[in-house]
Amino acid sequence: MRTRSDPLRLDRKMRPHAAFADLAEADLAAIGECLEVLASRNAVEDVHALRVATRHLRALAWTFAPALPAGMARRWRQLVGELADAAGPVRDWDVFALETLKPALDRQPGDPVLLAVLDTAAARRAEAHGEMRARLAQCRHWPLPALQRDLVHLRGGVGPHLPAAPALGPFARRRVASTRKRLRQLKRAAHENDTARLHKLRIRGKLLRYTLEALAEVLPARRTAALHAKLVKRQTRLGRVIDAAVARRLLCECLGQAPAPGQPA
Incomplete structure (x- = not known):
């Protein structure tokens, strides 16, 4: 189950949009922390952490979509999807190297074909990582500010009327x-x-x-x-x-x- 250092307290009687604002704010903070780490180092676990954080937020956006203004729900689906997809290719290469190539090399150490494939995979991963960092570098300007602004509007009742829920x-x-x-x-x-x-x-x-x-x-x-x-x-x-x-x-x-x-x- 999901854990937090400071768990959020949800109430069955609260409005769904208010619960979404609290939960999404925590996930946006986690994504921001991931971006800080990824900007300064290149580690497999950091890419995985970003993927998990964005998937959590994507699930929240999908779950609460009926309780959000239609335009806001579409915006979250699109923008969070872009965030979630940014690290996808790098993660695929990491899993391929760790779960396919490494076990194969453990069974056949020094195999020239496997070593050549590993070199190619490392080069493709490096290329994908550069593209990922370029995409993520823009996230502080867009879409994170737009998503954070939506949460402010939800809490303040500003903007389109909320659907009945x-x-x-x-x-x-x-x-x-x-x-x-x-x-x-x-x-x-x-x-x-x-x-x-x-x-x-x-x-x-x-x-x-x-x-x-x-x-x-x-x-x-x-x-x-x-x-x-x-x-x-x-x-x-x-x-x-x-x-x-x-x-x-x-x-x-x-x-x-x-x-x-x-x-x-």
């Missing part, structure tokens, strides 16, 4: 129920060899998982814990499938071959 407790239960329904539909439509659908199922599962973590205080504890455990187990299984598909794509890129159709981008 129940209190946080009923709102959270409805969002979880609707997302579970959609997950079941995606699961029925997904096939073992359809990595695109499996990737979509994994993303939607992450949204629900992070929603449960953020709103655990206002959801039924027993049901939430059981569902969370089920989602973690499914995420682990789907993660292996998607990571293998991405590894195949990156290996093809290193070898100068066209990847098979339907692989995750």
Whole structure:
């Protein structure tokens, strides 16, 4: 479950937009800290930390979208999506190196083909890292100030009228129920060899998982814990499938071959 050094206190009777403002502010602060670290050093764990922080914020923006003005909800979906995507290519190369190439080299030390692939992967990762840092350097000017301004407006009641929404407790239960329904539909439509659908199922599962973590205080504890455990187990299984598909794509890129159709981008 999500942890904080100074946990936020949510109340079932509070307005959903107020809960969103508090939770999103904490995630924006975490993203700001990640940007500070990434500006001064180049470490695998720092890229991963940014990915996790932006995914949390993306899940919040999606969960609370019905309680936000339509224009604001669209803006958050777009801008947080851009933040989340910025570190994606670097993270893919990191996972490829750590979970595919390193184990292969442990089994076949000094293999010239593997070493050549590792060199190519390192060069591609360095290129992606430079592009990521250039994108993130702009984030302090845009979109972070726009997102922070929206939170000020939400707290002050400035700007477009808020949609009618129940209190946080009923709102959270409805969002979880609707997302579970959609997950079941995606699961029925997904096939073992359809990595695109499996990737979509994994993303939607992450949204629900992070929603449960953020709103655990206002959801039924027993049901939430059981569902969370089920989602973690499914995420682990789907993660292996998607990571293998991405590894195949990156290996093809290193070898100068066209990847098979339907692989995750």
